[in-house]
Amino acid sequence: MIKETIVTTQNNSGLAHIAPMGIHANGDAIIIQPFRPSTTLNNLLESKTAVINYCDDVRVFAGCLTGRRDWPMTSAEKINGQVLQCTLAHTEVELVRIEDDSTRPKLFCKAVHTVNHAPFTGFNRAQYSVLEAAILISRLNRLPMEKIESEIDYLRIGLDKTAGDKELEAWAWLMAIIDNYKAEATL
Template sequence: MIHETIVTTAACDGRPHIAPMGARYEGDFVILSPFRPSVTLDNIVASRAAVLNFTTDVRIFAGCVTHCATDWPTLAASRVASVRLAESLAHAELELDDLRDDKERPVLRMKCVHRENHAPFGGFNRAQAAVVEGAILVSRLFMLPADKVDREMAYLQIAIDKTAGEAELTAWHWLTAAIARHRENLAASGGPAAELVSH
């Protein structure tokens, strides 16, 4: 089972880095699998630490993958050499236990050494799930056929229309604008013609 989280890390100079990333849980251990190249990977190797942030603010997922908003407020972690999101429902602080290296996708086994809860979970929201799915599509635009992206975005739009609040609408706008930008860039560079999304 994979949980979609926000991983925060700190560079050697303390600069925070924020990236959506899938996490698998194995007891007290968390498995992360960043594709190279990855700032998250570099920071974890250097600091041997990371934080998993559990948040329903899907603007962070969409903001990071579209580069529309990447500097979300962070605070120093309590126990490890990393940062955490200032606003989250909860976070888990991790230390690197083992690195299985790979030229494409190393596997990081991290030990959870500290947890904090900050706010209650308010329940599932379909628009939030739709934004997370849309963010995954946007992070793979370079490898997905345009018609598949259009079909999936059209389906996800239903949940947005029915259940989104302000934050989800903002996030969704960043995603659709990123898809349009990607296609404009492709067209400008003479790549495969692609229709612009209409939403």
């Protein structure tokens, strides 16, 4: 199963980096698959550690894709790393081995510590819409605009019916990116 999470890493100078990543989780075994080039990949190879944040504030996902990466963090407990303050839970992981690939290496990690911070309070369709829209934006220059627009129209249905303030804010950031991209394409 793939879970959409926020992965936080840091380089040897202690500079933290935050990125949405779909992780494969099977018990304590976790696989992270960053596309090259990737700061997450570089940091993991350097520090051999990462934090998986299970976060339902979709502004962090949309924020990372729209240049808003400055989310409050605190120190991890068992490894040298950073935890998102708004996360519902987090797992601290250590890199075990790498299956290298020129496009998308597989980083096999093991969970060393998990902490629950707040309860999961239920699924929300608008959160799904924001995550899917964020993925579309991460592929903006690889997908035809007609496909992006038709998928956004569909995702907007769940958003309009169920969004709260955070989801609406995240959605607006993502739509601004699409609008700018279209405006630049017609210049």
